[in-house]
Amino acid sequence: MTLKANLIRWHRWAGLAAAAFWLVQALTGVLIVFHWEIRDAFIPGAHRQTDLAAIERTVGQLTPEGSGARLGSIWTGAGAPDRYDVSITGDTPEASRSVRIDGAGQILVDGDYTGPAAWTTPLVLIHHNLLAGDTGSWIVGISGVLLVTNILSGLYIAWPKRGQWGRALRVQRKGQAAVRHYSWHRALGLIVGVPALASITAGVLLTFAGGVERIVQPAPIAAPADAPAGAASVGLAAAAGTALAAYPGSTLAAVYAPDGERPVWQIRVTQPDEARRAYGATRVFVSAVDGRILARFDALDAAPSRAFVDGLFPFHTGEMGGLAGRIAVAAIGAWLVTMIIVGVLLWAARRKVRAR
Structure with missing residues (x-):
């Protein structure tokens, strides 16, 4: 044949x-x-601009001292602007929770979303x-x-x-x-x-x-091995504010809380010209000890190998074309x-x- x-x-x-x-x-x-x-359309609440200090206070209320609860990460909701998903990690699976908040830190959804758009998950x-x-x-x-x-x-x-x-x-x-x-x-x-x-x-x-x-084999993205050790004294608002100031006009995409012996905040921001609409690929590592920027990775100036890897998601979803x-x-x-x-x-x- x-x-x-x-x-x-x-x-x-x-x-x-x-x-x-x-x-x-x-x-x-x-x-x-x-x-x-679709999901955010069914979550009531007026738009409130991002207030990093208010978000930090809400996180503090969700992780009171002695409770064993701690901040895992914060991600933009990607739907309505200035809404975020806060992941709280507990000592037991039952103590872990996810909370959707607005820009002013007010809780919109506590736990798994069960509204009319729950079918999207x-x-x-x-x-x-x-x-x-x-x-x-x-x-x-x-x-x-x-x-x-x-x-x-x-x-x-x-x-x-x-x-x-x-x-x-x-x-x-x-x-x-x-x-x-x-x-x-x-x-x-x-x-x-x-x-x-x-x-x-x-x-x-x-x-x-x-x-x-x-x-x-794109260049790895990680905090420097020689990040200063010591007690963490720089909070979420200061660290995220430092990262946003490093890239004027950017919006907050994600926050990874410090972990380990060398506490470092990892902040992801979305620059206006990035291919990703919400989950920006620009990373800033901020010391939780003294607030200095330890490393930064600009998605708009990435090497071809890193740009290729980071570009797969926005290309597949169409975000690259708005x-x-x-x-x-x-x-x-x-x-x-x-x-x-x-x-x-x-x-x-x-x-x-x-x-x-």
Whole structure:
């Protein structure tokens, strides 16, 4: 058999075998593109600008001395502006909690969110790892590789010869069902296949992020080994304020509390021109002993290897292109759903013809 004939068989049977799984991934992907905004839309509360001192006071109330509770991290909610998720770590799992606060430190949600948009959380986890942890991530990654090869084979099969693009992109609205389904499947595949291939490949690389980093070997991001030791006296507000002042116009993305013998605050900020919309990749390490900046990593001045690794997420989610990019990613998900359905209909129609 010729290469093209073998690819046609592979494209057909691999697609049929994984169709249901890909359909779940595509649908969940479409539904979670704007999951941050959807969730915040159902959490009441007026907008309050970020007040670092007020947030520090709230954290102090959540981690009273002698309780064993301590700050783990703070992350922007990424939906409505100036809202944050505070992770509190306790001596026991029962003592740990997550709290959503506004910019003034007022608690909006204490514990797991159970509002009307709670459905977004399991959808995100299904899309990432099928609610099955590392095992699920491997399954998602392997199915992603299969999808990438299926799209590549489809593009090879459908790619028209020079001068035949008009015919290849023309859809048939009349005639046999198999002919109509094929024309739609081919035309849609040629129009959206390449950008879809790029977005899905980025998603696969994200799934195998550890392996990608071992191959690309970006410069590590960590606090310096010679960070001053001693009692921590610099609080959250001062450390985060120092990091934000180092990059004027930036917004707070995340805070990692000091830990270990050499206490250091790790602050992530989002600069206006970063590819990531909310979870900025610029890091600042501030000493909790004397408040000095010990190290900083500017995402806008990153080496190519680091820029590649940090750029996978905003490319896959469309954040790199702003609102238009996120809409485009949702459209790619809808395209994949359509291609799966039309592909199954095409197979069924051809099978029906052969059975006559």
